[in-house]
Structures are given as C-alpha cells and as structure tokens.
Amino acid sequence: xxxxxxxxxxxxxxxxxxxxxxxxxxxxxxxxxxxxxxxxxxxxxxxxxxxxxxxxxxxxxxxxxxxxxxxxxxxxxxxxxxxxxxxxxxxxxxxxxxxxxxxxxxxxxxxxxxxxxxxxxxxxxxxxxxxxxxxxxxxxxxxxxxxxxxxxxxxxxxxxxxxxx
Amino acid sequence: xxxxxxxxxxxxxxxxxxxxxxxxxxxxxxxxxxxxxxxxxxxxxxxxxxxxxxxxxxxxxxxxxxxxxxxxxxxxxxxxxxxxxxxxxxxxxxxxxxxxxxxxxxxxxxxxxxxxxxxxxxxxxxxxxxxxxxxxxxxxxxxxxxxxxxxxxxxxxxxxxxxxxxxxxxxxxxxxxxxxxxxxxxxxxxxxxxxxxxxxxxxxxxxxxxxxxxxxxxxxxxxxxxxxxxxxxxxxxxxxxxxxxxxxxxxxxxxxxxxxxxxxxxxxxxxxxxxxxxxxxxxxxxxxxxxxxxxxxxxxxxxxxxxxxxxxxxxxxxxxxxxxxxxxxxxxxxxxxxxxxxxxxxxxxxxxxxxxxxxxxxxxxxxxxxxxxxxxxxx
Numbered sequence: 001x002x003x004x005x006x007x008x009x010x011x012x013x014x015x016x017x018x019x020x021x022x023x024x025x026x027x028x029x030x031x032x033x034x035x036x037x038x039x040x041x042x043x044x045x046x047x048x049x050x051x052x053x054x055x056x057x058x059x060x061x062x063x064x065x066x067x068x069x070x071x072x073x074x075x076x077x078x079x080x081x082x083x084x085x086x087x088x089x090x091x092x093x094x095x096x097x098x099x100x101x102x103x104x105x106x107x108x109x110x111x112x113x114x115x116x117x118x119x120x121x122x123x124x125x126x127x128x129x130x131x132x133x134x135x136x137x138x139x140x141x142x143x144x145x146x147x148x149x150x151x152x153x154x155x156x157x158x159x160x161x162x163x164x165x
Numbered sequence: 166x167x168x169x170x171x172x173x174x175x176x177x178x179x180x181x182x183x184x185x186x187x188x189x190x191x192x193x194x195x196x197x198x199x200x201x202x203x204x205x206x207x208x209x210x211x212x213x214x215x216x217x218x219x220x221x222x223x224x225x226x227x228x229x230x231x232x233x234x235x236x237x238x239x240x241x242x243x244x245x246x247x248x249x250x251x252x253x254x255x256x257x258x259x260x261x262x263x264x265x266x267x268x269x270x271x272x273x274x275x276x277x278x279x280x281x282x283x284x285x286x287x288x289x290x291x292x293x294x295x296x297x298x299x300x301x302x303x304x305x306x307x308x309x310x311x312x313x314x315x316x317x318x319x320x321x322x323x324x325x326x327x328x329x330x331x332x333x334x335x336x337x338x339x340x341x342x343x344x345x346x347x348x349x350x351x352x353x354x355x356x357x358x359x360x361x362x363x364x365x366x367x368x369x370x371x372x373x374x375x376x377x378x379x380x381x382x383x384x385x386x387x388x389x390x391x392x393x394x395x396x397x398x399x400x401x402x403x404x405x406x407x408x409x410x411x412x413x414x415x416x417x418x419x420x421x422x423x424x425x426x427x428x429x430x431x432x433x434x435x436x437x438x439x440x441x442x443x444x445x446x447x448x449x450x451x452x453x454x455x456x457x458x459x460x461x462x463x464x465x466x467x468x469x470x471x472x473x474x475x476x477x478x479x480x481x482x483x484x485x486x487x488x489x490x491x492x493x494x495x496x497x498x499x500x501x502x503x504x505x506x507x508x509x510x511x512x513x514x515x516x517x518x519x520x521x522x523x524x525x526x527x528x529x530x531x532x533x534x535x536x537x538x539x540x541x542x543x544x
Contacts, residue, residue: 013347042411043247046231049415050240057415065408072404076341083451087385090458093279095377097370142393149386157379 002102004109008092011113014087025076034074037067054130070127077120084116084145091152098155108151127131184282185466187532190291191281195463196528197299198274199521202456205267205306206514210507212260220257222310224250225434232426235418256313263310268452270302270339275459277346282364284349285356291349294342301338308332331394365465373471373478374464378480388450388489395443442496446453446489453485453513460520466528467520477519484512 001009041064048056091112098105122138185192227250234242239341291453310330320326337483410433417425459479467474494502 008238009455039247039251043231044242045411045415046235046247046418047240050235050238050243052238052419054419057419058412061415062406062411064411065404068407069404084456084500086276086455087451088341089276091382092369092376094458096367097375097378138396140185142389142396146386146393147390149382153317153379153382156375156382 002096002105005092005095005103007106007109007113008016008088008095011116012088012092015088015113015116016082016085019078019085023078026078027045030074031071034067034071036065038071041067073123073127077124080120080123081116084120087111088116094156098152099158100151100155104151105155108148108155111144111148112152113140115139115148117141119145169288181365183465184366185531186288187528187530188292189281189288190284190295191278192528193292193295194274194278194281195301195466195524196521197295197302198271198278199517199524201273201274201299202268202271203514203517204520205264205271206510206517208267208513209264210510211508212264216260217257219284220253221437223253224257225430225437227253229427229430232414232418232423232430233423233458235415236421236423236426251371258419259309259312263306266309267302270305272455272459273339274298274302274345275463277343279366279459279462280346280350283353284346285353285359286345292344295347297338298342298346301335301342301539304335305332305339306335308335311437319411341535359413366462369462369465371464371471371474373467373474374461376475376478376482377457377461380478381454381461381484384454384457384482384485386454387486388447388454391443391450391489391493392447395447399439399443403436403440407433410436426536439496442492446493447493450485450489451487453533457485460517463520463524466527467523467529468525469523474523477516477523480512481516481520484509484514487512 009044038132041060043058045060045064048054048060092109095109098108100108118137119141122134122136125134125137128134185195227246231243231246231250234240234246277295281291286294303395303457308328308331312326312332315326315328317324317326320330323332410429413429414433418431464478465472467477470478488506491502491506491509495506
C-alpha cells in the first residue's frame, strides 16, 4: 500500500467516524431544539402579524433567520464530512490506478484530505462568526478538493504506462 | 503434481471461487448492496412522481393558509396551519429518509464487499455479519417508511412509535455489523504475516472499469464545481431572500394587503424551487459519481460480453450526467427538462439492473464450475 493510498484510506475512515460522531452529537443534543426553534419562531412571526404586532413579527423572523442559518450549516457540515470521507476511501482503494509519480500522487492525496477537512470546518465556523476567516477557510478547502480531484481524475483517465506504446 | 483444484485456483475462476463463493460474505454484500440501491432508486422515482410534488403543494398551501389567516387576524388558525405544515414535512421527511438510507446502505455494502479479503475473520463469521448487515439495512428504511402510518399505535412510549423502535433496531444491527467488519480489518493489519487471496477486483484495468472510475470521478468533480458555484453566486442571496420574503408576508399580512401577500407567497415558492433543484443536481451528480466508482471494481464479476459491458457503462454514465443537468434546466424549461431528467434516472436504473443481472449470471457460471472442480467448495 503506497503512502498516498494509506493517507486516503486511513484519513477517510477517521473522517467518516468524526462526521458520524458529530452527526450523532448534533441529532441527540441540538437538532430537535433547532427545528423546534425554527418552527416556533416562524409561527410566532405570523401570529404576531395576525395581532397586527409588526415589531413582534420582525423580532420572531430575525430569530428564524439566525436559527435557520445555523441549522443549514450544521446539517451541511455533517453531510459533507461523511460524503467526502466515502470519496476518500473509494479513491484510496483505487489509488494505485492513478498514473502519476509517487510524489505527485502523495501531494494530490494530501490536498484532497486537507480540503475534505477544511471545507466543512470553514462552514461550521461560519456559525460562530460571519467574518471573512471562516469563509476563507471554506473557500480554501473547496479549492483544494476541486484541484486535487481534477488531478486525480486525469490520473485515472491516463493510459497505464505499461500499455502506452 | 498439479491437482484439478490447484489448477483451478491458479485460474481466474479458481480465484473467484475463493473470494466469491456461493453465499459468501462478498457475494451477499454485492448482490444485496446493488438490490438495496435499485430498490431505493425505484422508490425514489415513485415517490418523486406520486408524492413529492403533491406534498410540496400541500406545504405551500399550508403556508398560504397561515399567511391568509394572519391577514384576517386569526392567530389560532395561523398556529393550526403551521401544525399541518409540520405534519406534511414529517411525512415528506420519512419518505426522503427511506430513499436515502436504502441507497446509502447499498453503497456501504459495496464498500464492505470490496474490503472482504482484508477482513481477518473466518468465512462463516463474515457470512453471519453480512446477513446481519443486510437485515438491518432492509429493516431501517422499511420501518422509517412506516413511521407516518403506524404513528403511536400500541406504543408503550409517549413520543416514539413501534416503527421508530424497529427502525432504530435496524440501524443498530448495521452499526454492529460494520464495526465488526472494521475490527476484522484492524485485526488483519495487526497480523505481522498477513496474506490475502489474490483479488481480481482490485487488479482489473479493463476499459469499462477505467471508464467508470474516471467518469465517476468526473461526475463527482462536476458536482463539486456546481456546488462551489452555487455557494459563491446564489447561496447567500437565497438565504437573504428567504428572510425578506417571509418578512414581506408578515408585514403585508399585518397591513391586511392580501394581494401583496400572494405575490410574496408566489416568489417564495419560486425560491424554494430554485434551492431544491440546485441541491438535487449537486447531490445526484456526486452520488452517481460515487456509485460509478464503486461499480468499477465489480466489472470482473459482470458476466456479459465485453461489448455489452461497455454499452451498459455508457448508458449508466449518460443517465448519471443527464439527470443532474436536466434537473438544473427544470427552472428554465419546466416539465420537458423534468421528463428528460426522469429518463436519465431510468437509464441509470436500467444499466444498474443489467449489471446486477450480469453478476447473477456470473454466479451461476461460478457455481456450475464449482460442481466440476473437486474440493473447490471447501476453499
């Protein structure tokens, strides 16, 4: 097993366990509260409108916006970590078919693993701060994933060196 | 001296007899995994045609009723309508969960099937674990589907019905079997003199296998590119618009402007449609890509002639590209694009079914070979 292959498979399994653990924690301790909060703030906003209380309606909808912003990102993070982990494992199993030198393959594997960790992490950090740093981490992570995947796809599609003549 | 069983072991059939024997863990997981994916996809199609749009219309109608109740100053009706919306969303959620879990468990089964030669347990134990996995993987989605219909009938719990209890039990079985396989994998890597049977699945470099691997990865890449574009260009604007439209609805409801509420409701429906098609295109492109990559490993087991294996790979990749692209085009071309997207989904299902039948054919061929290779069954 090459170093790139080991990095992808071990990293993928670790990321899958991390993503599932995070999802389990979120489902047990936060998701129901978040969904209740979203539903309740929406109903409160429309009830306040029925009572001609526009200030109350605005306040409730602001709560709705904040709760939904966080909920969407928490669910995205869980889904993306696990999906990226599956991708790392599958690419890792087939990695000896990538027609590049060992060093290029290791660099691509490292880029894919780092991107798979950083992209959802940046999205998760957006729930704590809406500044440029979390967005920057998410953009860097997704750029790493896309660039590494593009390279690996090309490596898979290349004719094996043994049959190239 | 070369005995018949030794010569068979050195041949392709001999290798597969050792790793893909009747009712072996790998065979159970491959056939069961693809069956789960096929069932999940067909269920998803039926759900999309007969339930999804009707359910979305009911959710929209519920929101409209709540907004109009607010216009009329009836806050009780507002709450009651939001409760109805919650029930519709729960119904929809359980159907989506059934579809997604069945397909994802199928993917997991295929991944576990690839890893079987590295699971350092006796074949009899691996077989039992494969059965436990498949039983749990079938039980969970079926019971999730039943949650909406069974409700709390005869349940000893205040908030959890029997369907949820059995669904959780199914999930537990899947976790137990997967963890046990993972333990077998760790045991293998901790064994100093580890040896595995030669495995054709990892050595295959045939055209169909390479096309599925590179095509699958290209689909995953396309899905990521689209996701990145959506996040950069539309995601934040859509989130802002979602809030603004709801805010417009409540403000106009408070001032009893029913016409303005209707306009905001129509725009809100359009926005939800835009979000849904973008997410569906992103998710389906990546999921089909992953499936193509998993199927690449099993091409040596597809017992069809080379031209037919190539044709089904082309059909699979075409359908996998057509569906997400046409889902995206639904916003501009409506039902025509939707129909072509459904056709793409059908191509994927047919190609997957053809590969599954090919694998079944190969098992028949292997089993017949086993009958004429003395001692092969003991391997």
